[in-house]
Amino acid sequence: MKANNIATEDVVEIGKLNLTGNVIPLNWLKTIRHADKKNGTPYLEAIMVLSEIVYWYRPTAAGEKKFSGDKLQIGYAQFGSRLFLSARAAKTAIAHLRKIGLIETEFRDMPYYNAMYISINVEALKDVTFGDPKAVVGGDPLTGVEDTPNWGSPRDGGGVTPRWGSPPSRGIYREYHRLPQRVPKE
Numbered sequence: 001m002k003a004n005n006i007a008t009e010d011v012v013e014i015g016k017l018n019l020t021g022n023v024i025p026l027n028w029l030k031t032i033r034h035a036d037k038k039n040g041t042p043y044l045e046a047i048m049v050l051s052e053i054v055y056w057y058r059p060t061a062a063g064e065k066k067f068s069g070d071k072l073q074i075g076y077a078q079f080g081s082r083l084f085l086s087a088r089a090a091k092t093a094i095a096h097l098r099k100i101g102l103i104e105t106e107f108r109d110m111p112y113y114n115a116m117y118i119s120i121n122v123e124a125l126k127d128v129t130f131g132d133p134k135a136v137v138g139g140d141p142l143t144g145v146e147d148t149p150n151w152g153s154p155r156d157g158g159g160v161t162p163r164w165g166s167p168p169s170r171g172i173y174r175e176y177h178r179l180p181q182r183v184p185k186e
Contacts, residue, residue, distance in 0.1 A: 021055065022048070022051040022052055022054075022055045023051060023054070023055075024047055024048075024051045025129050027128060027129055027130070027131070028042075028047050028050065028051075028128060028129065029042040029047065030042075031128040031131070032046055032047050032050065032096075032097075032100070032102075032128060035096075035099075043093070043096060045083075045085055045089050045090070045092070045093040046093040046094075046096045046097050048083045048085070048093075049079055049083065049085075049090060049093040049094060049097065050097055050102060050103075052079065052082060052083060053072065053097075053103060053118055053120055054120070054125070056072045056074075057072065057120050069117070070117075071106065071117035071118060071119045072117065072118045072119075073115050073116065073117050073118075074116065074118065075087075075115075075116055076088075076090045076091045076094070076116070077090075079093075079094070094118075100124075101121055101124045102120065102121055102124050102125060102128065103118050103119065103120055103121065104118070104119045104121065105117065105118055106118075106119070
């Protein structure tokens with residue numbers, strides 16, 4: 001049987017909106033992760049900053065760049081105001097993106113301040129966007145950091161210890177199995 005692919009009224013109306021702006025590929029949520037905290041959850045601030053950088057590096061409809069100069073010049077406070085982040089959160093996110101090799105930053109002396117210029121590593125961007133997030137089991141293909149715990153089954157006492165702490169103790173499972181079981185009413 002053939003699926004019904006006729007556009008609904010909502011689909012047609014959204015098609016007329018001509019939405020533009022930042023794009024976040026789903027693979028980034030699987031690959032750009034907190035390395036040292038938050039149990040390896042997606043690093044949303046870094047993902048938002050990367051999407052902003054990629055937006056600026058995407059060519060216009062005429063095939064031109066959106067910024068003047070050889071690299072994107074933008075400051076932490078500008079990222080913060082555009083993405084509703086604090087300057088410190090933007091700085092930490094940029095440091096993470098630099099650490100995993102997605103971007104490079106350069107500070108140039110200007111008459112009254114140092115300006116930050118950002119360049120993007122296109123090959124690394126291709127890897128996190130189109131690469132296999134399962135290449136490193138439960139981890140980030142760029143850093144090799146494993147972020148998914150493998151505690152095994154409760155019967156064998158768990159698997160490997162995750163990097164952020166100990167696996168649950170066996171006592172937790174013993175207590176769980178001691179809970180009274182519901183007897184269905186007849």
